[in-house]
Each structure stands twice: as C-alpha cells, then as structure tokens.
Amino acid sequence: MKIINRTVLVLSFVSLFADVASEMLYPIIPVYLKEIGFSVLLIGVLEGMANFTAAISKGYFGKRSDESGLRLPFVKLGYFFSAVSKPMMAAFTYPLWIFFSRAVDRLGKGLRTAARDALLSQNATPQTKARVFGFHRAMDTFGAAIGPALALLLFVLYPKNYALIFLLAGIPGLLSVALVFLLKEKRQPSSTLNEGGFFSFFGYWRIASSPYKKLVVGLLVLSLVNSSDVFLLLKTKEVTGDDRLAIGAYIFYNVVFALVAYPLGVLADRTKIRNVFLAGILLFSTVYFLFAASPSTPVIFLAFFLYGIYAAAVEGLAKAWITNLSHNRNTATAVGFYTSCESLCTLLASVVTGLLWQRFGSGLAFYVTAVVALSVSLYFLLVIRSPAKES
Known part of the structure; x- marks a missing residue:
C-alpha cells in the first residue's frame, strides 16, 4: 500500500490552501477589529465565541459522519464555510455581521475536522499512521507559514486596505474547496453508537478502550495549560519591541514545524509513537521555561525553533495515536470527542493564562505551564504504553 496515496496528497493540499487563507488574516483581524x-x-468575546463554536461542533459532526458512514460531505461543506467567511468579513462592519462571519468560519472547522481525520486514518495502516498524519500536518503548516507572509506583503503594498486582503484570502480558500471535489469515497459501516442529540458524542467515553481513555486524559491535562500562541507573540513583542519580529518569529515557528513533521512521523512509525511524543512534551516544557526566564531576542527565536519541533512531535502524532486506539466504526466520533474537549480546555487555558499574566506577570503564567507540562511527561512515561491497534 502506498503510504502517501492520492487521497492523503489531495487532503494535504486542501489543508495547505485553507491554512494560507486563514493565516493571511491571523495577524490582520485584531488590527482590523x-x-x-x-x-x-469585544475582540476577546468574539474570538472566544468563535473558538467555542468550533470546539463544541467537532464532536457532534464527527458522530454524524460515523452515523452516515461518509466523510466527504462534511469535509466539503466545512471547507466551503471557512472559504466564504473570509470575504464576508469585508462586506459589512456591523458587530453582529462580524460575529456571524467568524461563527461561519469556525463552524466550518467543526464540520470538517473529525471527518477529515477519519478519512486520513482510512487511508493508512497502524504502521503508517504517524507518517500520514505527519505529512498532512507538514503541508497544513506550510500554509500557516505562507499566509502571514502574504498578509505582511499585502499590508505593505496596500496599507489598511483590509477589504482587499479579506477578498484575496477567499481565493486560496475556494481553491481548497475545489480540490476536495477530486476525491471519491465508499460508504463505511455505520457507527455502533445509538443516535442522539447534539452532545451524544460524549457517549463514546462509555465504550472507549482503556488505552484511549488514558491517552486522552494525558492529552487534555496538557491542553489545560496549552494556551493560545497569542501569548507567546505578546511576550515576543514585549521583549523585542517590534511587531515585525513577532510575526517573523511566528512564521519561523511554522516553517520549522512544517519541515520536521514528516521526518518525525517516519521516526514514530519506525520506533514508537510514545517516545517521539514524550520528547515533544519535554520540549514544550523547555519552551515555556525559556519564555518565563526573561529571554533575549536570540533566546526567543531558539524557543520558537524548539516549539516548532514540539508541535511536529505532538500535534499530528496525537491524531495518529488516537485513531489507532479508536473503534473502526467510530473513528470520527473518537477524534471529535478528543478535539472538542481539547479545544474547550485550550480556551480555558487561555483565560487562566490571561488572568495569571494580568495579576502576577507573564513569568509566573509561563512557569505554571512549564511545570504542569513536565508533570504530564511523567504521566506519559509511567502510565501510557505504546499504542497498539484496537478495533
């Protein structure tokens, strides 16, 4: 079986173009608002609402995908919603319209995430999952590096012409939608869970395997201190005093992430996912210790370099690991359950980090994250065994 087959390749380019569109707006939206x-x-309320919309919908639509035995309808509609939301932002400046546009964008993410990951899982074996998800994350993250670079260029060429940037961001978004239509799929056996309401995906926990539960507990504890990258960018701006350096550091992190994601996937497939994953958590803890300790500009860039390796070692591999431990007929539900809970934990982490920063300063906020992450690494070392496929 070819490891990076046609479906994996197309989905990876779909994610690349979608992330170019999204990340073009990442440094622009706060300034525009x-x-x-x-x-x-109000910006905080808007982003909180948008992220909550994505968080809570991932599990629901993952379960609906399993119930239908289909992935592509959810993937197509999800990327379409996100694509059209970009030019929508330029149409009107009324607060309610802006809230609606951001909600459409995040609903698109909720629609597609679990179904797309389940489709990637279907096109891999337990022995190749890390490479497949690593390749997908690499392509996705290249988009995350290209997007801000394009935004900076457009901002220099067309200062404060936000409407143009929003409209142009719709182009790669629509390209991502068009690519999805190149794919076909066969209906899978339907979910073994009973149908239910919006929150019925939480019922997966009752039938989940013990290794899945242990893994998700460790991942969610880590998510409770894994706050938004905005805080790292704010600290970078505080240290360097330069917005361009802050955005440059973010682009640098994404480039490192993209370059090492696939090689780390290869390493994880050939050794053990847990070993690579554990090394990633230790790097995460190191990064936050560096940010906490009054860093200089060179140390900031070293930290972002290590942060890129951490992300490559953890973000893609987490999905590979989870799908290896999920029930075949409920893969999207298993992914959706985890990603919904992870997003909610990350939202809470951002609130707590913001409060700690405001009350005690950034040093304590980052030290807390570093210490908790170090504790999580001990949990993975002592409690979690290397994954084996359970169906």
Missing part, C-alpha cells in the same frame, strides 16, 4: 471600533474586551 480595532480600526472598526471593537474594544479589546
């Missing part, structure tokens, strides 16, 4: 009169509080 302030320009049209949004307060910092």
